[in-house]
Amino acid sequence: MRTLSLHRRSALALAGGGLFAGLAPLPAFAKSEDWAALGADVKAEFKWAWDHYVEKAWGKDEINPVSGTSQSFFIQGHDLGLSLVEALDTLWIMELDEEFQAGVDWVKANLSFDIDGYAQVFETNIRLVGGLLSAFLACEDRVLLEKAQDLADRLLKAFDASPHGLPYRYVNLKTGAVRDPETNLAEIGTYITEFGVLGELTGDERYFAAAKKAMMHALNMRSPIGLMAANIHAETGQFISRNASIDVYADSFYEYLWDAWELFGDEELKLAAEECLKAMIDHQGKRYEGLLWFPMVDYETGEVTNTSQTVLGAYLAGLLGQAGFKAEGDDFLKTYETMQARFLIVPESTDVTTAQPRTLRTGLRPEVADAALNLWQHDRNDRYRAITATHYRNMKASSKAAYGYTALRDISTRPMTQGDNCPGYWWSEQMKYYFIMFAEPKRIDIERLVLSTEANVLRGFVRSS
Template sequence: MLPARAAPVRPRALLPDREKADEIREEFVHAWEGYKRLAWGHDEVLPVSGRHREFFAKGHPVGLSIVEALDTLHLMELDTEVDRCVSWIKSRLRFDVDADFQVFETTIRLVGGLLSGYLATGEKALLDRCADLADRLLPAFTSSRTGMPYRYVNLRTGRVSGATLPLAEVGTHILEFGTLSRLTGDARYERAAKRALRAVVERRSSIDLLASRINVESGQWADRAGIAVDPPADSFYEYLWGAWEMFRDEECRDWFRMFAAALKRHQVEWVDGLLWFKHVDFRTGALIGTRQSALSVAVLPVGGDDELAADYYKSWTAVLDKYDVIPEEIDYRRLEAVGTGNALRPEYANCAFQLYWTTGDPYYRTTAWRYFRNLREYHRVRDGYTVVTDVTARPMTKGDHCPAYVFAENFKWLYLTFSGAPRFDYAHGYLSTEGKVLQGLRRNGAAGDG
């Protein structure tokens, strides 16, 4: 976020560190084998107990981890596994489900995963499934008089629910829907996503800040908290810039720059030489909170302000130095954990990749490698990887859950940082907030399961 200049020109390739890339790939395979063994076809694996769970709706598996993993498997040249996933999707995955699905998560995980899977393989069945799913999501947008989507939609009936929702859930659709519109020639998807963005922008305050929760029926804000880089707002801003990067949408670019300037004016705070972003009243700019989420570290690099992004990355590196694993939430003025778990968060690795990609500074590989080593030390179990419930405890305490996004994000960001992956176009690639490669996948690269 916060572009002080145009986004930098990215290198055509990164010099590979094969030894480290291979170690990362091996750990991804370890996690993947645990999922296949214990939870194949289900959404997520519980690797400690050997059970599984569904993410969207109890009793309605949609193979979420399979869809999330598709383009990671492709980038790592695990082609036999790609074929196995595609076969399952073609034979088993259907979306005629009488259950309420969360629209935001469905978009970034399933729509995005099927899109990147199609871009990786060219399998039209994946694009067909994706369009069918997006059609089932559209009532969340079209049933709303403001154009902002409801939080839930029943995939079979189109019934909507959940009128008050976080900012990110309103505005994190345009990259997936815009890509789908371009691949299918159906403009409805991008049009719906853009209308939702415009509805939010029109409700900004007089100082160009947004609150964090909004009612899509009344169009009224449900709180006063301007939080910007933190969830539940972060990816809203990412996707404004992404619409410019991917589609050259000048209106989204201008909106991004407007909000970035306001954020810089009202929310930057330096504490002991570290950069943070305070929570403020979105109407007045008055301070209301000093907490920061681990998810926020990945927001800044997308808009081209490498200097500010680098400063913010160093702030979170200080947290990594203190705890070895970054806690879910901190009070930045005390640099202390207030949310002590870690749900296998990928955002630090995401930021390391983005900054190494655009600057070439080896510092980002060094710190990304430390993140990976700590990931392996503290999250690895016999049948995969699991969350940590308390990063402040010694020894750290583990939970029993491997989120599906691990297969889409953590290992992918790390692998792209070290591998110089031949199946990724480093000069023109673009990844979504969920780590899906929506631009820059190469179908023809060095192949094999190695």
């Protein structure tokens, strides 16, 4: 999610002995840092990794940077150029124009979605539909828009198959057949930014309407304390768990409520975003050993049901800041800053009661940088840049392999034990967050910038005439 143009209201004034009381003002950090030089370093590392992708995995979904091999992501044996599509707008922002054009040319010549295989609707939308749209907005080559629309039309079949307009998890891209109705908030509610922009560009209102209908179905089932269960059934339309979650199964649903306001001025979803975030603060925010966490709770009672929190949850710090809950956002980011200081790489999953890792592997996660970027936009305090600089340098020290950057198998070893995969989102997300925050690139208007949950630029490009 990553919307940066802020329509903000005053942060909650929680006085006295409340959960968020007594927060010290954020200090200025790292005044001696040469941010432009750090941005140049990010660009150099991105270009280095891109050259290896071109050499070892051109047109493949993901590169395995240790072995120099590749792997499919959506449909085994049918690569859709995932990393290439995800990288396009980052290449453009970094003014790597030859590399950008080579990628666009590959898409125009090779990318087809007429495949008899099941693709995950949510992932396909945020990664490929979003990636194609942002590339189109960068260069205005209509073939990119046509391919985005073709893919979105195939994904709409998953919405149409449900009596409630809740998309099934998987759709056959060729036949339109669907499967897996047991789904979740993230997978039914992370479409409105990409579908809405597509609708504006094509004049077709079906996309926005389908996305909003699915979101409203879930929102209308909120409990009396304002929470939703994370898991839902596309056929019955009913919740199939009692767990309210801010991260796994739910995260980008909440991001896209606010994005609908930022991009399209949807007042109804803006109000829903504020109400949902207030309910999270009131019923999920818990302190353990001085750190603020948002563990899973029963959506009707607020009772804690699971004491794990993933690194994915860091996004919420930025979203809270965007929606006017700045103090709470800073407080939650402090939790992840503490985890970063302790472990260098934030654990994939943490037991909130002990602040100890539940797993030692991690997947090159971008959410801490995402949150820091959103909060930095609020007041340009270099504290957020400093947190992000540490995030970048720790990634560079631990994940750089022979042919790119890789996920890690064990963050507790020294040196950390590397895995052998670069997830597609690495090309779209953290490297873009780093570059925007450090370099302040001339092709981005930060005040207008709206990023999708996959960090695809959906508003805010600056194009020369």
